[in-house]
Amino acid sequence: MFKSVKKICLVLPVVFAMGACQELEQEVLDGVTADDIANSTNPNLIDVLKASAYSRIVGSWGGHNSIWSINEVASDELAIPQKGADWEDGGQWLRMHRHLWNPSEESFNNSWAYCYSAIGEINNLIIAYPDVTALTSELKVLRALIYMWLIDSFGNVPIIDENSTGGNPSNSSRAEVFSFIESSILDNIDALPEEGSKYYINYFTAKAMLARLYINAEIYTGTQRWADAEAAADEVINSGNYSLTSNFFANFGERNNGSTENILTLPYDQNNAGGFNLAQMTLHYLSQNTYNLQEQPWNGYASLEEFYNSFDDNDARKNSFLVGPQFSSDGSRLLDISVEPGDPDGEPLTFTPEINMLAPNAFRQAGVRVGKFEFASGAASSLNNDYPLFRLGEIILIKAEAALRQGKTADALAAVNQIRTRAGMPAYSSITLDELFDEIGREMFAEANRRTAQIRFGKWSQPWWEKDQSAAFRVLFPIPLNQINANPNLTQNPGY
């Protein structure tokens, strides 16, 4: 008996020693790997993967510190005033407003990583399913959409497609990026369906993308493409698939997925697809009681007085702002007991168009707020409203602008007056570029359009409230410092 004990003890170490340094297989218990996906025959898989790629751009689009934030706060539409320590945040949003930002701003890096992480995932999918043309075509156009944000914000960005190899990519010129976007759309547009869910790109979405790309072509490449812009816009307008909603705000409601005007939307859902936090970002702390919000808002984004005043009082779209006395959901007046001694309205919460200063001691109540999107009662910090990336209203205004810039004033008036009429405003009988610029501003408020329009109309460098004349190179945001650190092949944009 004792001998056998001895044997077992002697044998065990030998067995273990043999096994000890063999390669070990790492199991994954709560996720899947690229191999698992490649080996799957689930019929829904490809559709789910495609939707997963789209959900990358659903992500943080409508959140704070996002690509939406940098475009809005750098424009003359919105500002984030500093209320004492609150919203000082290292001065990032003051610099953003004053066009004095640095390459190290966190929001630039967030925006860049948001775009390129999605591009990486799209490229992986295209490689994984090279023969599924319907998928790869749509993904290439989706990738082009992301490049449209990159070309607009950062300009000279690296082009990475499924054929890219090697290590760190280097920048391409803005014109090369433009060509890449254009060819990505044109090469794949015919493989896209003509109809389908607003959550996916179809043929007319691609045309809407082209319209927006061409209207900005002069900025991006130095070459005007007004006629191309008009033609692309016309094709969307004449498709018969879309129509202006009689109620402007139907496009921005909590249940706006039935909108006939929206062309491509991000399908936000408070439960399943979070990331659209506008109520938190703009509303006053006390507004929690107005909408019975699940969380206390942050009292950040407010509109500039001058921009607010560019709306006629009769303009239906002026309801895009929350202004004046604020009430609890039970109808009682909200009282801000900690109101600053100098606030003209005192304790009763009132959103005034005037903001006493940008920093450091803006009144907490000052500034009208973004009310364009419906804030449903009981809303969570992530909203349910789908976010329109493209809608017919914008395309009609592109048509108007392209026509006007080609001297086709009648066509321009016809288009712009559709928009004005819907807003309850008298039709224009004549129109200047400045008037059109203002009209675009009123229509597209808070849709991340203003910065691009200001640049296109030559308004970008001008001084406005709490902002001096800005340097010419500020038409582009800088390549984020983190990205330059991570990729030495990147060259910073001129001026930074």
Added chain:
Amino acid sequence: MRNYLPKLKSLLLAMVLTISSIAFANAQSRTLTGTVLDASFGDPVPGATVLIKGTTRGTATDLDGKFSLPLQAGDQILVVSFVGYLTQEIEIGNQSSITINLEEDIQSLQEAVVIGYGSQDKKEITSAVVGVKPEDFNRGNVTNPAQLLQGKVAGLSITRPGGNPNNGFNVRLRGLSTFGANSSPLIVLDGVIGASLENVDPNDIQSIDVLKDGSAAAIYGARGSSGVILITTTRQGKKDGTTNVNINSFATLDQATNLIPILSPEEFVARGGTDFGSRTDWRDELIDDALSFTTNASVSGSFNNTSYMASVNYRDNNGIVNGVGNERLNTRLNLSQGALNNRLRLNVNLSFTNEDRESINDAAFRYATIYNPTAPIFEDTEDALNRFGGYFQRDLFDFFNPVALANQQKFIRETKTSLVSYRAEFDILDNLTISAQYSQDRRNELDGNFWSLQDYQVGLGAVGSAERATFDRSQRIFESTLRYETDLSDKLNMTLLGGVGTQFTSNEGFRARTRQFLFDTGWNNLGAGAIRFGNNTNVSSFANEDQLNSVFGRANFNWDNMFFVSASVRAETYSGFGANNQTGYFPAFSVGSDFTQIFDMGVFSQFKPRVSYGVTGNLPPSPTLALGVFGNGNRIDLDGDPLTESDIFVGLNQFANPNRDLKWETKKEFNVGVDFGIWNGKVTGSVDYYTRNISDLLFNVPVAAGAPNPFDPGRFNTAGSTWVNLADLRAAGFEFVTTVNQVGKGMLKWTPTFNFTIYDKTTIESLSNGELGFEELRFATPGSPGQNNNPIIYNRVGQNLGDIYGPTVIGFTEAGEYILNTTDPNEWTRVGNGLPKGEFGFANSFSYGAWSLNVFLRGAWGHDLYNSYRGFYENADTPSNTWNSVITDKTPTNPLVTSSPTMNNTVVEDASFIRLDNMELGYNIPTKSANLSSLRVYFAAQNLFTITGYTGIDPEVRTNDAENNDPFTSALSPGIERRNTYFQTRSFTLGVTVNFK
């Protein structure tokens, strides 16, 4: 080579002969009776030799330690000796009855030190290893084994800022050795690698040994980089053939201390604060003295080949805030049985612990300090009653009634841990032993989190929310070793150890949270929450498993007790690394020599220089980093129609970039030291100097998002960062410890022990790997409001880890606004560093007969802390008037600062401190009972006073950022005292220990 011992012996012999001849001449007769006791425990010492000095007349003590000895005229001095005790000489005088307390021989040459896979004579140790025995442990209400060692071991930094009984201790050996979660030393409990500290109650610990340097820790290879703490539990009775029953019971009173001064309600209103008409001392309302109770009972014994220890430890600790508590029941059975003439030895260790924790939202501490002092706790309005349960609340930014917060949110964790280990050893030959050990360490956590319907912070918006979560961890280890010892020549002894092991670790968890309740039923009925998706809700689970295989060997040589050499290597294969890099090798080598065995070193009884070098590694934070797992994306409704549900799936997104080349971190450590003893062990100590280089650290590094992934060829980066091996850190330090054994006169004895460490702070030599990496890493923003964007800890290449950066106040405008030297964070300069230049501990053990007094002072110097209360709440700017202000000795008052709170150099303070950490006064009540071997009562105090210039809550070193749960970046942001820090406490303990025989 000389040896002076023979000379000494002959001298002694001569003396003895002379004295005895004188003694014989004066022969006269009477009888002396007496008792010999162990000075530490008061137990009788049987078998001790009692001799009349200078004669051969003597006797041995009986089982009760008693003796009787006839005296002759001229007998003056009694010599009492026993193995393991210091020999004592007592003047007989006229006494006829005498009690002798024998002190343990601290410097006993036979003293064994536990090292990895065995123990070694202390004299043979050639690396930096420190053993700590129970008599050196910290006193008072010690709930965590780590706390026993706080300040006791040079280079071992153990911190717990604030007094939360539920918070664990941050343990660091010789500074930071990795960025990851494994920055605390590896715990090896009775041979079980990686056991959690919850498995052992401090009361059951027989000894703790700390493997400080790389060569000692290298036998634990990939798990040893942060050092190793070996804990050995009591496994037998004190003497063969006896049973000991020990009961230790104490009560502790905790009080909050060192509260930051704030404005009185009148001052607050005068500064522009809203006056709500009441006067409330919020901290007084929140906190209360707390009583805690602890009882330990154990029985142990040894009979022939059987020995055992069984214990039960019950601790009920209450926090100074209602709703904070920690109740723990630990049961242990250690059983050893020898068979076949004790050639086969079987060991079973079983330990089970149940711990119930109750916590509150620690933000209550912040609001209790800065909430409006004119607000009432309750108000009798319809709104308050309906919405807030009667509590006063106002819709202001960051403004929550602290009493409501503490009462209307509730967090519990029930933890069950079990550690079972089975070990068999068999002596194949007298000098060849094989052993096998299997252990299973399991831990189950069950959490309950609750936010009342009327909790203003979360519950009100969520309409009540509750959560249940489980976390299970299991670690199974099988190890087998073969040990061979032989004399290669008459002077050269060799010990060989070889072993193999395999370890399986698995973690899994489940979590569910719902909201929108009608009643506050909480986590016991999650189904009563109507909303189960989305904000403030959760359903999720996770699981992972990994495997680590090891082969190791060690050889020790002892040449005539003069030269000692040790060499070891461990090879480890880990499943979670890239296929080509799964196996790592961790060698170590050390050598030492006791010069007193070679030269005549005068007063030195030991002078042992030693040099060692070792390589250790570190495991990654997750086993799947090499693989690039796809995670859950958004829920996707394929047709967009919410009415059809068969087409809804969860998306697949790759949120992490795989790195198929991922490999081990390595730490290379060189140590040179001297162990010394002077005057035959009256003074002992050691000195160590080490340098360490840490390279290939695992870190999540920004990469070019979207670019081709160089670590996963053919695919693209889908995330902005990738786990890679990068960085080089260099650190060094000097450690010194010395003990003077029993200075004193007559019955009064004083044993001081002093240790200190001087750190050459960790320098960041590189934060890159090829093109990847950083020139600097910034972490830790002070927080909301308004200080969310600029991190204040800059880790820069070429600089020390943990530098605090900020602008410098160069003056104030007349209106009291800061004039800063810069507002650009890129131009900020270094205004402090969160890690200490040095730490020290000074233990004093006094005894006077049956009385004992232990006084322990501890401190750290050369570290700074960002005082976040001052960073947010000391300025008198209007928007800050919502909150009460702190006013410390360092708060500028002339003029009052009117700028909004912003980071600046003045809120970073030198936090050097000296603390009377603990003291204990004990008295052994003399007993004559046949069954009672000792009865001791004691009174202890902890944290009696702190001398510091720091004006925050607790000057204790912050090795981590308490508000950052990512261990990687948390370890890179030391030196921040957050506003949610639990208040410091002072404790008074009264206890009694009874030993039965």
